[in-house]
Amino acid sequence: MRKFKTESQKLLDLMINSIYTNREIFLRELISNASDAVDKLYFRSLTDDAVSINRADLAITVGYDAEARTVTVSDNGIGMTKDELDKNLGTIAHSDSFEFKAERAADAAERTDENTEPGDVKGLSDLTDVDIIGQFGVGFYSAFMVGKKVRVVSRAIGSDEAWAWESNGIDGYEIKAAERAEHGTDVIVYLKDNTADESFDTFATEAGLTQLIKRYSNYVRYPIQMEVTRSRKVEAPEGAEGDEAQPSWETYTEVATINSMIPIWKRKKSEVSQEEYDEFYKTDFHDFEDPARTISVHAEGSLNYDALLFVPGRAPWDLYSKDFKKGLALYSSNVLIMEKCEELLPDYFAFVRGVVDSADLTLNISRETLQHNGQLRAIARRLEKKIKGDLASFRDDDRESYEKFFEQFGRTLKFGIYQSYGMAKDTLADLLLFYSAKQQKMITLDEYLADAPAGADAIFYAVGDSRERLANMPLVTTVLAKGYDVLLCTEDVDEFCLMAMGTYGEHAVDGDEDNKQPYFIKNVGAEDLGLTTEEEKKQAEEATESNAALFDVMREALDGRAEKVVVSTRLTDAPAVLTSEGGVSLQMLQVLKSQPGAAEMGGMPEMHLVLELNDKHPVFAALQAAHEAGDDDKVRAYAGILFDQALLVEGIMPDNPLAFAQAVSELMK
Numbered sequence: 001m002r003k004f005k006t007e008s009q010k011l012l013d014l015m016i017n018s019i020y021t022n023r024e025i026f027l028r029e030l031i032s033n034a035s036d037a038v039d040k041l042y043f044r045s046l047t048d049d050a051v052s053i054n055r056a057d058l059a060i061t062v063g064y065d066a067e068a069r070t071v072t073v074s075d076n077g078i079g080m081t082k083d084e085l086d087k088n089l090g091t092i093a094h095s096d097s098f099e100f101k102a103e104r105a106a107d108a109a110e111r112t113d114e115n116t117e118p119g120d121v122k123g124l125s126d127l128t129d130v131d132i133i134g135q136f137g138v139g140f141y142s143a144f145m146v147g148k149k150v151r152v153v154s155r156a157i158g159s160d161e162a163w164a165w166e167s168n169g170i171d172g173y174e175i176k177a178a179e180r181a182e183h184g185t186d187v188i189v190y191l192k193d194n195t196a197d198e199s200f201d202t203f204a205t206e207a208g209l210t211q212l213i214k215r216y217s218n219y220v221r222y223p224i225q226m227e228v229t230r231s232r233k234v235e236a237p238e239g240a241e242g243d244e245a246q247p248s249w250e251t252y253t254e255v256a257t258i259n260s261m262i263p264i265w266k267r268k269k270s271e272v273s274q275e276e277y278d279e280f281y282k283t284d285f286h287d288f289e290d291p292a293r294t295i296s297v298h299a300e301g302s303l304n305y306d307a308l309l310f311v312p313g314r315a316p317w318d319l320y321s322k323d324f325k326k327g328l329a330l331y332s333s334n335v336l337i338m339e340k341c342e343e344l345l346p347d348y349f350a351f352v353r354g355v356v357d358s359a360d361l362t363l364n365i366s367r368e369t370l371q372h373n374g375q376l377r378a379i380a381r382r383l384e385k386k387i388k389g390d391l392a393s394f395r396d397d398d399r400e401s402y403e404k405f406f407e408q409f410g411r412t413l414k415f416g417i418y419q420s421y422g423m424a425k426d427t428l429a430d431l432l433l434f435y436s437a438k439q440q441k442m443i444t445l446d447e448y449l450a451d452a453p454a455g456a457d458a459i460f461y462a463v464g465d466s467r468e469r470l471a472n473m474p475l476v477t478t479v480l481a482k483g484y485d486v487l488l489c490t491e492d493v494d495e496f497c498l499m500a501m502g503t504y505g506e507h508a509v510d511g512d513e514d515n516k517q518p519y520f521i522k523n524v525g526a527e528d529l530g531l532t533t534e535e536e537k538k539q540a541e542e543a544t545e546s547n548a549a550l551f552d553v554m555r556e557a558l559d560g561r562a563e564k565v566v567v568s569t570r571l572t573d574a575p576a577v578l579t580s581e582g583g584v585s586l587q588m589l590q591v592l593k594s595q596p597g598a599a600e601m602g603g604m605p606e607m608h609l610v611l612e613l614n615d616k617h618p619v620f621a622a623l624q625a626a627h628e629a630g631d632d633d634k635v636r637a638y639a640g641i642l643f644d645q646a647l648l649v650e651g652i653m654p655d656n657p658l659a660f661a662q663a664v665s666e667l668m669k
Contacts, residue, residue, distance in 0.1 A: 001172045002090060026146050027062075027209065028216035029139030030073040030187050032335055034060040035220045037077030037185055041157060044078060051157060059223045062213065062258070064204045069191040071146075071203050076184040079156040082163045085175055089140060089152060089165050140187075144169035146200050147189035153178045154185040210258055219263040219334035228256045263334055265308035265355050269296040281310045285353050289313040292405050295354075295390050303378055305358035309387065311394075312351060315408040319351060326350035328383075331357035343376045348416025348428060349387050351409050356383070384427070391431055395444070403442050406433045414497040422500040429504055434461065434494075437471050438485035445504050449519065453483045457507060458530060459521045461487035463495045463587040464651045473649060474574035475524040482531050486524060495523065495588050525579050525586065525650075532569040543567040543615050550627040550635065554611070557636035558643055561609065565639075568612035575619035578646040581608040586650050611643055637663050 038058045045051045061074040080088060143150045148168060155162035162180035167173035180186070191200040202208035206228055213224055229251055236245045264272060264280050278290040293311035309328070318324045326347065327340030334357065344356055361375055395402045406413075413431055416424045433442040439451065448459055460479050464470040470488040471477075479486050489495065503518035522529055532540075544551065544567045551565040558565075563581065571577055580586060586609070613620055619642070626634040641663050644654040654660045 001174055002086070023145045024203075024212055025216070026142040026189070027071070027073070027203075027212045028335060029142045030189075031060060031062070031213070031217045031220060031224060033139060033187075034073055034075035034077065034185070035222055037075050037079070038222050039077070041076075041078040041183075044157065059225055060220070062209055062224060062226045064206070064209060066201075066204045069201070069204050071189045071191065071209070072186055073189075074184065074186045076182060079159070079183040079185055080154040080163075081156045081159060082161070082175060084156065085152065085154060085163055085165045089167075090173055090175075141169070143187065143189045146191055146203055148192045149190040151188040151190070152185060153180050153188070155180040155183050157183040159183070213258045215339075216336045218259045218336075219261065219331065220259055221261055221334060223257040223261060224259040225255050226258050227253050228258075229253055263306075263331070263355075263357060265296070265306045265357060266298075266334075268298070272296075277308075277310075280308075281353070285310070285312075287312060291353075292401065293390055293394055295386055297383065297386055299379075299382065303358065303375060304360050305356055305379055307354060307356045307379075307383060307386075309352050309354035309383065311387075311391070311405065312353060312408075315351060319409075319412070324350070328353070329355040330361075331355060332361050333357075333359045337361075341376065343373060344380045344383060346380070346384055346416070346424070347419065348413055348424060349384065351412055352387055388427055388431070395431060403433065406442070411491060411493060414491070414493045418493060418496040418500045420500075422502060425501045425504070429501060432497075434487035434489060435467055436485055437462075437467075437476060437480060437488050443487075448485055448487065449505055449507075451485060456484065457509075457517065457519060459487070459504060459519050460484055460524050460529065461489050461494070461498055461521065462524045463489045463585065465490060466651075469651055473524075474571055474577050475579075477573070478570045479524055479529065479531065484531070495585060498523075499588075523585050529570070536569045540567045540569045540615075547615075547624070550623060553627065553632050553635050554623075554639035557639040558611070561643060562611040563608040564610045566610060566612055567615045571612065571614035571617075573614075573617075574649070575614050575617040576642040576646050577612050578643070578650060579610045579612055581610060586647075586652060611639075611646065613642070637666065641667065 038060065041051070041053060042055060042058065045053045058076060061072075063072045063074070064070065065072075150167060150169070152165040153162060154165070162178045163175055164178035165173055165175050189203075191203055194200060206226070209226065210228070213226075217224060230253070231249050231251050234248045234250050236247055264276065274294065277294045281287065281291045281294075282289075290313055291310035292313045295307075295309040295311075297305075297307040297309070299305050299307075307328075316324070325340050325342070326345050327338070327342040328344045329336065330338040330341040330344065341356070345352055356379060358375075358379070391402075391405075394405065410433060413428050416428050417432075430444060430446060433444060434448075435441070436443045436448065439447075443451075445459065449456075452459075462470045462473060462476050464473070467488045467490060470486075470490070476486045476488075489498070498521050501521055503520055505519050506516040507519055509515045509517050547567070554565045555562060562578075568577060578586060613623075619638075623635060623638055626632075626638065641660065644660040644663075647654050
């Protein structure tokens with residue numbers, strides 16, 4: 001019995017029990033090691049004339065024995081000698097693959113000088129068909145997470161001898177002579193006994209192994225073969241009668257290739273049909289519909305990576321739930337590292353699905369996470385720009401389809417601006433669509449400004465529960481009558497989004513191109529829209545002052561529901577309207593109040609409402625007449641009715657609908 005050369009049982013325990021968080025990773029690691037062994041043989045065949053192989057014969061085999069409770073991973077790669085078994089498996093954290101790459105790089109450098117023509121020296125970097133995965137030399141030991149004993153039988157290329165390395169992962173290891181017909185390596189894992197908390201039996205089943213291969217090693221470059229069970233229909237013999245004339249089914253076994261091998265994301269876009277992309281998306285991401293957009297990225301430079309991204313045709317059912325987890329599948333050298341790497345996508349592009357594959361990533365020792373998130377951030381920034389650019393092209397090139405996309409995911413983009421406190425508006429604002437009251441269709445903010453009257457300095461919007469009701473609101477019709485458009489916003493996030501933006505684009509002040517100011521985004525219910533002339537303001541102020549006594553009675557009757565009662569500068573047909581002072585509108589307050597637990601939380605923002613009256617409406621004359629006649633009870637009743645009417649116009653139910661109905665009935669008497 002030989003001791004592990006680290007002479008530290010604690011280190012081995014750490015390798016087996018602490019480095020990896022997921023036991024099923026063991027199969028990924030063993031297959032990756034097998035792939036490295038085959039790659040090394042292929043490299044040898046390219047650089048050593050004495051080694052001749054047929055690449056089509058190179059493969060990895062996975063097998064199991066349910067009765068013996070073993071899992072076997074075999075390859076026909078380069079194999080190992082007795083000394084190599086001792087060195088590679090007896091020395092913890094010794095990476096033969098890392099050493100192999102270093103030697104090849106050093107060899108290439110040694111044979112290169114200033115007179116060397118490009119392509120004359122073959123180093124590892126020149127051989128694009130070789131992609132060594134291993135780095136740390138610890139992946140093999142993950143087998144002890146599920147195995148109570150591991151046996152490795154290997155025969156080196158060009159050798160007549162085979163050797164077996166065997167260990168229980170505790171006491172040490174033994175190396176003995178063995179038999180193997182050809183070069184390559186077999187790793188046999190003897191599964192641990194089941195416990196009350198854990199069962200290892202699934203690792204010795206066809207379904208269990210197939211699922212793990214497809215999940216983690218589906219794109220390993222060599223065929224991963226396994227004996228699988230199939231069923232076929234057997235027709236009844238000619239002339240059979242009764243039950244014997246019915247066809248039957250029989251099962252049989254065959255060797256099948258489990259993995260796909262060639263990752264679609266590494267192929268040039270010109271070489272892949274959209275049908276192939278659609279099929280890959282629907283199969284790998286479990287969707288029934290084709291994606292709305294496909295984005296293929298092949299980046300070379302300081303950080304090399306391939307990415308294949310998809311914008312779904314419809315939102316997943318849980319997109320807006322707290323349990324939804326965003327992220328792209330992260331691969332390194334075709335091997336799955338993380339199923340959903342959240343760092344690769346900003347929240348506002350959470351709906352994007354796809355894969356990123358890079359051999360340049362600095363992985364941690366378990367290859368389950370990364371050592372340097374800076375690499376991820378660099379990739380994420382580039383992918384964000386690609387997604388934004390593609391969505392902008394989508395908007396411009398296929399507007400009808402883009403509007404369908406926006407119905408599904410526009411809410412996510414709006415939340416992105418709101419949740420970033422407006423910082424993401426430079427990325428997202430021009431992707432937003434809102435319904436135009438003037439043009440009666442969905443438009444962008446740029447399209448709103450292109451249609452704005454000369455001298456316009458603001459973008460106007462109204463918030464409510466339906467476009468139809470909003471289009472008929474007095475404040476909206478007033479703005480429209482002045483030649484300006486109004487965006488009709490019906491989603492609860494709309495006002496939060498637009499307030500977070502605050503401004504959009506720029507305009508020349510008084511035609512001076514050297515003096516540009518942003519367009520302000522204004523709710524039509526705000527206190528000052530900037531559409532009133534100084535003369536109109538003066539007239540309204542004078543009318544308010546001359547009716548101060550009347551308005552005092554009305555304000556007292558409203559008992560704090562309105563801070564002020566004034567003559568309006570903006571009304572044309574309606575008798576009264578409610579506006580707000582400050583940053584909180586009626587609609588926003590309703591949204592906040594509707595949030596779960598809002599009543600218990602308290603702390604609702606203050607809202608200062610103003611009841612604006614149309615002094616040219618017959619109702620105003622009736623108010624004046626009642627006040628002049630000393631009938632302040634009628635004035636108080638009118639005040640309550642007008643306030644509640646204004647609420648209803650805004651789509652908000654009065655606090656006391658019964659009192660409102662009774663007041664109307666009294667008035668009708």
